[in-house]
Amino acid sequence: MSRSPGNPSRRTVLLGGAAALGATTFAGSTLAHALPGAGGRPLADPFTLGVASGDPLPDGMVLWTRLAPEPTADDGRGGMPDRVVPVRWEVAEDERFTRIVRRGEAQATPELGHSVHVELSGLRPGAEYYYRFRAENAVSPTGFTRTAPAPGSLEALLMCFASCSHFGQGHFTAYRRMAEDQPHLILHLGDYQYEYAGDSDDVREVRGPETRTLANYRQRHAQYKTDPDLQLAHATAPWLVVWDDHETENNWADEVPEDPDAGFLDRRAAAFQAYYENMPLRRSARPQGIDMRLYRRIRWGGLADFHMLDTRQYRDDQLCGDGVQAGCDGRLSPDRSITGAEQERWLLKNLRSSDARWDVLGQQVFFSKIDLTPGAEEGYNMDAWDGYVANRDRIADGLSRVRNGVVLTGDVHRHWAAEVKRTHDDPSTPAVGTELVTTSITSGGDGSDDGNEDVIAENPHVKFSSNRRGYVRTRFTAEDMRADFRTLRKVTEPGAPAETARSFAVQDGVRALNPA
Template sequence: MTESPVPLSRRVSRRAVLLGGAAALGATALGGSALANALAMPGAGVRRLADPFTLGVASGDPLPDGVVLWTRLAPKPTADDGLGGMPDKVVPVQWEVAEDEQFTKVVQSGEAQAAPELGHSVHVELEDLRPGAEYFYRFRAEGEISPVGRTRTAPAADALGELTMCFASCAHYGEGYFTAYRRMAEDDPHLILHLGDYQYEYAAKDEDVREVLGPETRTLANYRQRHGQYKTDPDLQLAHATAPWVVVWDDHELENNWADEVPEKPDDGFLDRRKAAFQAYYENMPLRSTAKPSGTDLQLYRRIRWGSLVNFHMLDTRQYRDDQACGDGVQSGCDEREDPKRSITGAEQEKWLIDGFRETTARWDVLGQQVFFSKLDRTPGAEEGYSMDAWDGYVANRDRIADAMADSAVRNGVVLTGDVHRHWAAEIKRTHDEPDSPAVGTEFVTTSVTSGGDGDDGGNEDVLAENPHVKFYANRRGYVRTKFTEGELRADYRVLAKVSEKDAPAETAKSFVVEDGKPVLNPV
């Protein structure tokens, strides 16, 4: 790592990182004279812009010896042109990593270049850190110092230990407040997974709780502006500053229900739109350079190992899928969905996943992905109806993965899912047409952060009756908190009564435990 001779100068307490939010982090800067002295040091720069760190900081994709640090310079984060108020030039950004929140034990520092070609984003890939260790980080540019973030490296390859991980999905800015992100941060997780629909492409609607800026996103400027608006949210900034994230997309980062090169509706400009959306996604996420887009392609599926406790197989179920069968939606009598040639993963990603199953030595193998994996008959009565956008629209692909989960080195198979704006819990059957067939894994589906509004307390008894392998349903907003140990996985379904109002409390609606070697949902 390139050493910087000048230490940054901002102090922050652990409490501020965990509970204070972006505003409190900013408020913990040193007093005016101390800060002025710090900025007068050689190499510190002079103030030329308004605060360029309006989008906060983040970290992601932890390894045993490193992690990605992210920020993006944007003194005007929601500018219509998508440039964030930045000049058309490369801006140096200094960074610093320490073992303590007071930055008295700095372990690495250096300088990165924020270029206009990538929206003045910075992705610093740290190396040579200690495994399983907590670190604090910050940036400086144009005479300003960023908020402080907390991150951690993955444990050593042979470490079991414990992992507290929260996962979330589907955060529509206009449909509610992002309080769920704050509640996640307050749970003090080691890791956060985001399973898609981080942002939505739609223009503002009359019924929105919060104003959405800009038109429906189609251009790079549109997507940058939309990401910029989301990233200004203090609850989201807090969650990013609290723990490393591992992210994958679903559909709304581009447009609703896209499938590879097929848009939802005919659109001659779709590939240009896809290219713009992919670039903006990379610019705004703590991803490694291996995910830097190349035209209309972006390599997103990857494997994150958390010691010998968990393998996270992060999937991309949008970029390589066949178009939805039978015109999409919930369909009955659709034989096309059972065509063995149809795939939601693509052949290459499927092989990568199954090879990972065969080679794993982890206690828990976890698929982080987007759409409902288990069979789900959504039509009460004798008629059966299935979502063509979910794995039910790609039956053979799902069955091959379920078979591999059962017949490989996988000890405990777990699927994590987003997309459907509801909490669900299910036991994955090798053969769902035989209700007594053994389970090969478990599926935990998180509700949305805001999408769908406040929700209600209806139990959806008709659908539960049609699907005996499904053990839980709830239509409130929130997230799922998990704790992995060598002996069990516990999942707590966290819900908020309202997202139409700020700062709602969270409570646990239901908890399940999965014991090592027994893919059964045990309510607790």
């Protein structure tokens, strides 16, 4: 069932079906719905949030859905009764489900927001599957997913990655364009949703107040999940997800909120709970109070190891303010960490033992050194790895020891491409890896044609920047990695086409960005 990247697969039935049905019917089941509610009152379609899959292994993956007939209800319960609801699931080799290979039943409980996380095993490596759920007489939309290739396989991989999707600041067209690329895998690097209340300048209405309680976070996640373009992207490929700050609160660091707040730890626990409930994550990620183990490694055959990092939960608080600062020498302290000591040890151990052709770090904030102040004065972003220089240099040294190191980044609402130096003190030294930074899906609005030429002039290791919205499409093979920086000229209106603003290639063993 494997295929080469770029060739049509049977997922075209989902893409074509979504276009034919339109936004309203794709967002839910088109079959009869009769899930009984409290007192026997029939509820509407419980599958308004769609379906998703994630964390693929060679023999399985996670299948996800969440029952919510009234998805944006203020109490965060999605219109569900306060009882357990059985949910049946099926996995098949064909879109008509005539060749079912696995089926079973899960329990959607009120304690987990009536979400379902099915961890499959026993499937064939490198194979494509369709899946769906049933609750009472309701049937979910069909999802498409795949297992990771067998260990050692060097089969090519088409992967897209994204970040920063603010519901109020634009339409999620970029998610649809990503789905139309038919990737094997999608990475989301944080700011999947935003905590802010609605604003008068918003393009689309944001429901509810600023998120602080479990009900608030459940409601906000549900509103995002009702978007048909986001649903389509979830339904056409397995995802690997990690958070940044806005899934909880802007610029939080470990147990330190942006502003003094005695209730922050309760807010953090609520945000973590809702994040787990609404993402295709394994049980190992289920939060325990204010703690949630999100960093992990996913192996894609012998071609790529994805090291998914958490740069929020364990970091030291930002120094000298959260923005661009000059003269903040504390950032050079060897004790400062953005990963925390345990996660750093875990990552460096993985890099030392890796036999993958490509080692890929999926993480949140700008990794490479970048002077953001034109002229003789130097100014660095204290919210990025520039505020944690020693920690960054140790990771860069680890990247120098693998065959090919690639850092994937979100957060900054602009496309960037850079070469990673071991210390960046001498720009003439060879690179130890490359960094690809994706712009936002919508955050910041339409953007502009500003290419950030003044910043690139200050930083010779930076090769490209774009201020438009979009995502990055990558193609990994045994011989090279190609990155296409995809952009949309408008997100304040729906339906914009995507175009490739710039492409780069990295040859196996070369550690440099070359135009493609």
